[in-house]
Amino acid sequence: MTKTVPISTPIWCPGCGDFGVLASLKKALAELAIKPKDTVIVGGIGCSGSIHNDLECYGIHSLHGRLLPTAIGVKLANPNLTVIAAGGDGDGYAIGAGHFIHALKRNPSLVYLVMQNGTYGLTKGQPSPTAVPGYEGNVEAPFDAVMTALSIQNTTFIARGFSGNPAQLTDLLKKGIQHANSLKGFAFIEVLSPCVTYNDTYKEWREQVHNLDTEPSYSSKSRVMAFTRAAELLSQGKIPTGLIFTGETKSLENNTLMSKEPMALQNLSLATNLQRYEELLKDFR
Amino acid sequence: MIGGQGGDGTLTVVNLLGRVFRDIGLNIYDARNVLSRIRGGHADGVIRASVRDIHSIGDQVDVLVAFDEEAVQAGLSDLSETAVIIFDSSKGPLSEGLRKPGFRIYSAPFGNMAASELRRNIFKNTITFGVLGRLLGLDDELLKKVLIVRYERRGKEALESNLKALQIGLDYATKNIGRNPYSLAPASNSNKILSTGNEAVAFAFLASGGRFFIGYPITPATDIMEWLTPRLPKFGGVVKQAEDELAVINMGIGAAYAGARVMVATSGPGQSLMTEGVGHAGEAEIPIVVVECQRVGPSTGEPTKNEQSDVNHVVFASHGEFPRFVIAPGNANECFYITSQAMNLAEKYQLPVFLLLDQALCQNSASIEPFDLTKLTIDRGKLATEEDLAKLAVFKRYEFTEDGISWRSIPSEEGGESQVTGNEHNEFGAVSTDRTNRLRMMRKRMNKLELGKKDLPKGNNFGPKTAKIGIIGFGSTYGPIIESMEQLASKGVEVRFHQIRTIWPLLEDDLADFMDQLDVVYVVENNYQGQLASLIRSSVSDLKRIESITKFDGSSFKPKEIAGAILSGLTPKVSA
Numbered sequence: 134m135t136k137t138v139p140i141s142t143p144i145w146c147p148g149c150g151d152f153g154v155l156a157s158l159k160k161a162l163a164e165l166a167i168k169p170k171d172t173v174i175v176g177g178i179g180c181s182g183s184i185h186n187d188l189e190c191y192g193i194h195s196l197h198g199r200l201l202p203t204a205i206g207v208k209l210a211n212p213n214l215t216v217i218a219a220g221g222d223g224d225g226y227a228i229g230a231g232h233f234i235h236a237l238k239r240n241p242s243l244v245y246l247v248m249q250n251g252t253y254g255l256t257k258g259q260p261s262p263t264a265v266p267g268y269e270g271n272v273e274a275p276f277d278a279v280m281t282a283l284s285i286q287n288t289t290f291i292a293r294g295f296s297g298n299p300a301q302l303t304d305l306l307k308k309g310i311q312h313a314n315s316l317k318g319f320a321f322i323e324v325l326s327p328c329v330t331y332n333d334t335y336k337e338w339r340e341q342v343h344n345l346d347t348e349p350s351y352s353s354k355s356r357v358m359a360f361t362r363a364a365e366l367l368s369q370g371k372i373p374t375g376l377i378f379t380g381e382t383k384s385l386e387n388n389t390l391m392s393k394e395p396m397a398l399q400n401l402s403l404a405t406n407l408q409r410y411e412e413l414l415k416d417f418r
Numbered sequence: 419m420i421g422g423q424g425g426d427g428t429l430t431v432v433n434l435l436g437r438v439f440r441d442i443g444l445n446i447y448d449a450r451n452v453l454s455r456i457r458g459g460h461a462d463g464v465i466r467a468s469v470r471d472i473h474s475i476g477d478q479v480d481v482l483v484a485f486d487e488e489a490v491q492a493g494l495s496d497l498s499e500t501a502v503i504i505f506d507s508s509k510g511p512l513s514e515g516l517r518k519p520g521f522r523i524y525s526a527p528f529g530n531m532a533a534s535e536l537r538r539n540i541f542k543n544t545i546t547f548g549v550l551g552r553l554l555g556l557d558d559e560l561l562k563k564v565l566i567v568r569y570e571r572r573g574k575e576a577l578e579s580n581l582k583a584l585q586i587g588l589d590y591a592t593k594n595i596g597r598n599p600y601s602l603a604p605a606s607n608s609n610k611i612l613s614t615g616n617e618a619v620a621f622a623f624l625a626s627g628g629r630f631f632i633g634y635p636i637t638p639a640t641d642i643m644e645w646l647t648p649r650l651p652k653f654g655g656v657v658k659q660a661e662d663e664l665a666v667i668n669m670g671i672g673a674a675y676a677g678a679r680v681m682v683a684t685s686g687p688g689q690s691l692m693t694e695g696v697g698h699a700g701e702a703e704i705p706i707v708v709v710e711c712q713r714v715g716p717s718t719g720e721p722t723k724n725e726q727s728d729v730n731h732v733v734f735a736s737h738g739e740f741p742r743f744v745i746a747p748g749n750a751n752e753c754f755y756i757t758s759q760a761m762n763l764a765e766k767y768q769l770p771v772f773l774l775l776d777q778a779l780c781q782n783s784a785s786i787e788p789f790d791l792t793k794l795t796i797d798r799g800k801l802a803t804e805e806d807l808a809k810l811a812v813f814k815r816y817e818f819t820e821d822g823i824s825w826r827s828i829p830s831e832e833g834g835e836s837q838v839t840g841n842e843h844n845e846f847g848a849v850s851t852d853r854t855n856r857l858r859m860m861r862k863r864m865n866k867l868e869l870g871k872k873d874l875p876k877g878n879n880f881g882p883k884t885a886k887i888g889i890i891g892f893g894s895t896y897g898p899i900i901e902s903m904e905q906l907a908s909k910g911v912e913v914r915f916h917q918i919r920t921i922w923p924l925l926e927d928d929l930a931d932f933m934d935q936l937d938v939v940y941v942v943e944n945n946y947q948g949q950l951a952s953l954i955r956s957s958v959s960d961l962k963r964i965e966s967i968t969k970f971d972g973s974s975f976k977p978k979e980i981a982g983a984i985l986s987g988l989t990p991k992v993s994a
Binding site: 134135136137138139141169170171172173175183185186189190191192193194195196198199201202203204205206207208209210211213214231232234235389390391392394396397398399401402403406407409410411413414417418 | 611612613617621624625626627629630632649651652653654655656658660661662664665666668669670671672673674675676677678679680694695698702788789791792794795796807808810811812813814815827828829830831832833834835836837838839840841846847848849
């Protein structure tokens with residue numbers, strides 16, 4: 134067997150929430166028996182955006198904020214791949230916020246895993262888009278990505294996990310991967326993943342998280358219920374977690390790809406198509 | 419020249435005339451002068467026909483159709499001394515100040531005639547098409563045929579009204595134009611096709627196995643996306659309009675990484691947003707073709723006007739140092755073959771390749787030889803198959819190799835798992851700040867600039883080898899330069915022209931060969947600073963020989979302007 138790139142040791146501080154995310158991700162992929170050769174992990178820039186180095190896969194490290202367009206490019210080129218975009222909240226909700234909004238409305242069949250910690254850890258603790266007022270002089274409102282995702286009418290999978298609850302996280306990741314791999318659309322999973330060095334929120338988050346999966350009357354299939362319940366919980370100082378919303382809308386691939394043969398694997402030989410190309414010459418007459 | 423307000427149907431007349439000219443075997447070249455708005459404002463189109471091969475709009479306008487005074491005003495400086503003006507006097511007669519002694523003016527209220535006879539002012543354009551046809555001595559039946567081809571699919575009413583309008587124009591001509599000031603003899607160029615640079619780029623991309631095109635609407639690049647949108651999906655491809663150019667380039671990078679043949683297209687402002695991505699492709703060794711359709715800049719500039727001021731922008735795009743090729747075709751024909759070549763170069767050398775066009779090349783149409791599809795080749799470089807990978811004991815995406823290029827795998831291939839990154843990395847793609855590794859990786863990447871020179875398109879040379887005066891130009895200046903050479907030759911001045919096609923890396927040997935016997939070289943370009951001239955000065959030893967001829971008013975060079983500049987530059991040198 135060909136020897137390939139060795140797995141790196143994570144760059145994270147001891148106790149970092151991202152270790153939990155990595156463990157859950159490995160478990161989810163293993164339990165779904167997805168081969169490394171078919172897995173593409175697109176990393177963002179930041180501590181969390183190095184996760185692709187730490188497991189067997191095809192890894193591509195995108196520019197800061199650009200992991201979603203990169204991942205969409207990969208998925209459209211070859212929809213048979215398991216594509217997971219993984220980055221932080223600065224990457225996704227600040228410098229890459231425009232792409233986040235458009236990914237939500239575009240519904241590409243990939244998993245977007247955001248490790249949210251309220252801070253820019255790699256640059257030593259500046260407030261990120263999810264930072265609460267008062268953190269490092271922050272005076273702005275925290276960005277709530279789940280509420281934003283719910284507000285876009287064709288989102289199909291919205292979840293929030295907590296690295297302090299690995300069983301729930303593994304389950305959400307498995308569901309998200311299955312959703313994406315059956316070309317149902319965009320699986321958005323935000324993970325509360327504390328930065329133990331610059332913004333250790335383990336204690337607060339343990340008290341604040343509210344697992345909607347455990348509410349018998351809650352249905353993730355109702356956008357109205359999801360919106361109402363999430364807004365209620367937020368107003369009570371709680372953070373909703375679990376599988377928050379699932380919907381059905383045509384995915385980007387089902388809307389866009391006209392050929393069953395992935396663009397990345399098509400036979401491009403000139404001879405095969407010469408006659409059909411000659412036809413196009415008529416448009417120049 | 420057909421001029422009026424946007425929405426007057428001026429460009430329709432240009433298109434109809436073009437069809438007629440081509441039907442009688444003439445070569446044509448057309449250009450449009452429009453504003454960046456949907457309707458209104460002065461707009462004109464210029465069409466030139468010739469038995470010869472032409473790639474410029476020439477020096478002067480012989481016939482002007484003007485739907486208002488503004489159109490005469492706008493065209494005045496371009497009109498020949500003996501121009502014919504067909505003037506729509508619906509809003510009053512043409513002012514005395516706009517009439518020159520040599521002009522022949524046919525004035526009638528064409529707009530009012532259309533409104534009273536056909537109930538719609540808009541048919542004035544077809545009326546003038548009839549007048550023009552008669553003026554040029556064209557066969558009435560041919561004019562009718564062209565109208566039928568254009569309007570029969572738009573319904574019976576549209577066709578009948580246009581045929582009536584044509585007849586009104588012909589009747590007017592019978593009464594008012596005694597003899598034909600011009601007559602056009604049929605020629606034998608009927609095998610030619612008509613293409614803009616943008617259309618040629620789009621077709622070449624598709625035919626060369628391009629399957630994924632990503633864009634964001636921007637003038638003058640959008641036509642490429644528009645051409646591909648209805649066609650690419652039929653070949654299993656995708657045209658994706660993204661939310662901005664940041665997404666465009668990164669989506670392109672993702673798809674190219676995954677194995678698709680990818681192209682993106684934009685203009686200067688979009689390139690500003692793509693800049694970081696291009697550097698990323700250079701560092702991560704991702705093959706991607708970026709079409710840069712230059713327009714007047716900076717900022718929003720003049721979106722619909724011609725300029726070549728992004729030479730530095732693409733040659734030096736992005737922070738840090740990385741290899742990129744910048745290739746510039748000079749006419750629609752070259753756009754076809756060079757686009758295909760750019761796609762091969764991107765994959766062979768695993769780097770970003772810029773196709774540098776300009777608005778005039780992108781959007782003006784020219785009669786050219788039909789594209790020869792059998793001349794295209796597809797070379798995907800060291801793209802490993804699973805069998806290739808199985809033969810390797812170790813697969814390293816960024817391996818140091820003898821030929822300077824590493825094997826590239828694509829996801830789904832067993833044994834090709836790798837890390838691809840814009841961080842500095844070791845051979846496996848793992849992040850590295852090791853100093854020795856940094857030196858080797860930098861040299862590996864930058865060496866592609868040397869390696870690529872053997873495959874990059876050399877310049878085309880025109881004119882006698884005995885000439886002592888040289889011209890260098892790229893892109894749409896090709897046409898005007900060729901014609902300026904003829905004008906100079908008729909005055910006994912020999913010049914030789916090097917149409918440079920690889921702008922980065924400069925092919926120093928190719929330039930040196932060209933310049934060897936020359937006393938002076940004029941670099942002709944549509945920008946203020948003489949950006950190409952500066953680049954060339956950086957690669958030649960005798961700086962005194964390089965002079966700049968620049969134009970940056972938003973319009974293309976006229977042949978006489980280039981010839982004039984060279985003649986005026988010649989005077990002091992001769993006397994000295």
